Amino acid sequence: MTPWMALCIVVPLGGAAVSLALHGRLLAQRVIGVAAVATTVALALAVLVQVDHDGRISADLGGWPVPIGITLVADRLSALMLVIGTVMLFAVLVYALGQRAQDERSPWYVPVYLVLTAGVCQAFLAGDLFNLFVSFEVLLMSSYVLVTLEGNDRQIRAGITYVVINVIESTLLLLAVALVFAATGTLNLAELPRRLAELPAGVALGLNLLLLLAFGLKAAVFPLFSWLPDSYPAAPSPVTAVFAGLLTKVGVYAIIRTQTQLFPGELRTLLMVVAGLTMVVGVLGAIAQSDMKRILSFHIVSQIGYMVMGLAIGGVAAIAATIFFVLHQIPTKTSLFLVEGIVERETGTSSTTGGAAGMARRSGPLALLFLLPALSLAGIPPLSGFVGKVALVESGFARDAWVVTAVALGVSLLTLVSMVKIWSGVFWGDVPGRTAATDGTLGTDAAEGRDDRDGERPVAGVLRRHPLMSAVTGGVVALTLAIALLAGPVYRYCERAARQLAVPAGQVGGPAAGEARGENP
Amino acid sequence: MSRPRDSVILTTSVNGLVPVLVLVAVVVTFRGHNAPGGGFAGGLIVAAAVILRYLADGPRAVDRLPVQPMTLVGAGLCLAVAVAVAPLFVGGQVLESYIWTLDVPAVGKVKVVSSAGFDLGVFLLVVGAVTGMLAAFVEADDAEAPDVVGSAILESGPADDRAPDGRVADGRLADGRSSADPTGGGPGSRR
Incomplete structure (x- = not known):
């Protein structure tokens, strides 16, 4: 048994420990932070390679067998999430260090961020419900700190909403976990499907709904989403980026896990309704906003709807589409927030009603870095969002889920509308306080390539002023393009992952597997 | 910084209590291997002792701490992680525990368990975290109303x-x- 999985959690925790001990030495902290997360990325890749070869790997921590010890399990879905998650965490960490902001100077940033990394890794590798709950707590605790890192009034206000809603979520989850244990006598995800099937239908349904409620709160589905657009925008941009890209997706991951493996296809109608409403309400909320960060935050909600939709449609094809969509969504969403961070750094605002106008003129490349993921989000071919949406829509048609599919298509259009709103408010137009006389060719939308050279002349190199931030943003955007470019192999991997989810696990640890070795832990 | 008013009763009883609390904490920590207790509970008891000292002596109890709370947290986490990873280097698994039975003259058989190091790490971490919170509150209070x-x-x-x-x-x-x-x-x- 290879220790890669356990090390995915231990390495960031160890990094957090060392960087805490180096309290006050920022440079050393940063070096350790970057090194630890980079190592975690490498470990995650090792897990992915091994999982794709072996199918599913598990490790009993400390050699304690299943009913006593903690089991880490990685299947294809968790390995994929692990890799994309750690890559995003790495990118955002480097970006944040490149940002000369307050959070980067805080001695807390690196240690807390590393704990967050450990929590995310643990969530994806958790082999039982309780461990999943614990990892949610680990990542939530650190996210509380990150949300309120600057400690200004706005953050504290938003932080209170965030903390309260998440404490409620944790309580519900703990309650659900306790009830599941009371009803079935196990929390092992591999063991549960069999035991849950023996329960009376009503009990199983109750457990299912309670788990869905808890995870739905975390994933911000309708009608449990209103905390998200309220709290995320208040956090520093790199923090929002990783929250937007990852944390809600951990909730989605948990929903996928429970709805495919524990309660396969039981709540299809409910999920369908939730998916449709999440998409519509999210996108309408986005259109009504006039701040780039808030628009993007509402879009997190809207896009979650697509993932739930795939889950509601059910079947291997739809689940594969969902997994692909999550994979596309994480870097796309992250990169949009990273671009927003640069805009905010440059102009001091992220409002779409002036202030930040004319970014395309100041920096064409930056506009391009926004445009690509924005179009991808709306599902314009040939970007990754298009592939994901086509797959979702196809599986919807194949299963005669006409209404929700039609809603999904309509919401795509509205997504485009709100992206255009950001584009016209932030990137297009003239730089405020500077007349258009500086160049004659008033920015035509088709000419970003040429436009950037025109726009760069007056205010030299927005991107060059923030080299690290720009490089990271560029890298993440390149990753979204790579997902589109390699859509074939990536999609086939997603299909393998979906097929694996369709088959109940059950291999890890048979009933009452073995007795305790040695003595009590 | 001197407080204007000391309660003799509190100071005296805290003087007596703190050593006992520390002793209890050590016992609780090490009995945690086989019985209720452990590093977390032990750490909380020591932290309670620090808080008592603070109640009796005021902020100087915190100023007088020999180690920075955050250093404790870092050291504790380092120790726990090290104990978790160490088995990998001898061919075991992460978090695996080893038990040695030593013959100590005049004492008899003493069982040494490697996972006690993990507990010790948790112990340090909890002490550090709780005193750190206390120190932060003291700092905030100092800023508002010194003395x-x-x-x-x-x-x-x-x-x-x-x-x-x-x-x-x-x-x-x-x-x-x-x-x-x-x-x-x-x-x-x-x-």
């Missing part, structure tokens, strides 16, 4: 043991609050 911080907590207790110099302190507290923080946040709000 009278400790008494603000105590004054939620019986109010009739005020010595004449206590009145002086009270007056200063009231003054400080009215001039610096009219909204009555900070120490005042606790009463």
Whole structure:
């Protein structure tokens, strides 16, 4: 048994420990932070390679067998999430260090961020419900700190909403976990499907709904989403980026896990309704906003709807589409927030009603870095969002889920509308306080390539002023393009992952597997 | 920094209590291997001792701490992680525990368990985290109303043991609050 999985959690925790001990030495902290997360990325890749070869790997921590010890399990879905998650965490960490902001100077940033990394890794590798709950707590605790890192009034206000809603979520989850244990006598995800099937239908349904409620709160589905657009925008941009890209997706991951493996296809109608409403309400909320960060935050909600939709449609094809969509969504969403961070750094605002106008003129490349993921989000071919949406829509048609599919298509259009709103408010137009006389060719939308050279002349190199931030943003955007470019192999991997989810696990640890070795832990 | 008013009863009983608490904490930590207890509980008990010291001596209890709380947290986490990873280097698994039985002359057989190191790490971490929180509150209080911080907590207790110099302190507290923080946040709000 290879220790890669356990090390995915231990390495960031160890990094957090060392960087805490180096309290006050920022440079050393940063070096350790970057090194630890980079190592975690490498470990995650090792897990992915091994999982794709072996199918599913598990490790009993400390050699304690299943009913006593903690089991880490990685299947294809968790390995994929692990890799994309750690890559995003790495990118955002480097970006944040490149940002000369307050959070980067805080001695807390690196240690807390590393704990967050450990929590995310643990969530994806958790082999039982309780461990999943614990990892949610680990990542939530650190996210509380990150949300309120600057400690200004706005953050504290938003932080209170965030903390309260998440404490409620944790309580519900703990309650659900306790009830599941009371009803079935196990929390092992591999063991549960069999035991849950023996329960009376009503009990199983109750457990299912309670788990869905808890995870739905975390994933911000309708009608449990209103905390998200309220709290995320208040956090520093790199923090929002990783929250937007990852944390809600951990909730989605948990929903996928429970709805495919524990309660396969039981709540299809409910999920369908939730998916449709999440998409519509999210996108309408986005259109009504006039701040780039808030628009993007509402879009997190809207896009979650697509993932739930795939889950509601059910079947291997739809689940594969969902997994692909999550994979596309994480870097796309992250990169949009990273671009927003640069805009905010440059102009001091992220409002779409002036202030930040004319970014395309100041920096064409930056506009391009926004445009690509924005179009991808709306599902314009040939970007990754298009592939994901086509797959979702196809599986919807194949299963005669006409209404929700039609809603999904309509919401795509509205997504485009709100992206255009950001584009016209932030990137297009003239730089405020500077007349258009500086160049004659008033920015035509088709000419970003040429436009950037025109726009760069007056205010030299927005991107060059923030080299690290720009490089990271560029890298993440390149990753979204790579997902589109390699859509074939990536999609086939997603299909393998979906097929694996369709088959109940059950291999890890048979009933009452073995007795305790040695003595009590 | 001296507090204007010390409660002799509290100081005396804390002087007696703290060593006992530390001893209990050590016992609880090490019995945790086979019985209820462990590093977390032990750490909390030591932290409670530190808080008692603070109640008796005021902020100087925190200033006098030999180690920075965050260093403790870091060291504790380092130790726990090291113990978790160490088995990998001898061919075991992460978090695997080893048990050695030693023959110590005059004592008899002593069982040494490697996972006790993990517990010790948790112990340090908890002590560090709780005292760190305390120190942060003290700092915040110091910023708002220097000198009278400790008494603000105590004054939620019986109010009739005020010595004449206590009145002086009270007056200063009231003054400080009215001039610096009219909204009555900070120490005042606790009463």
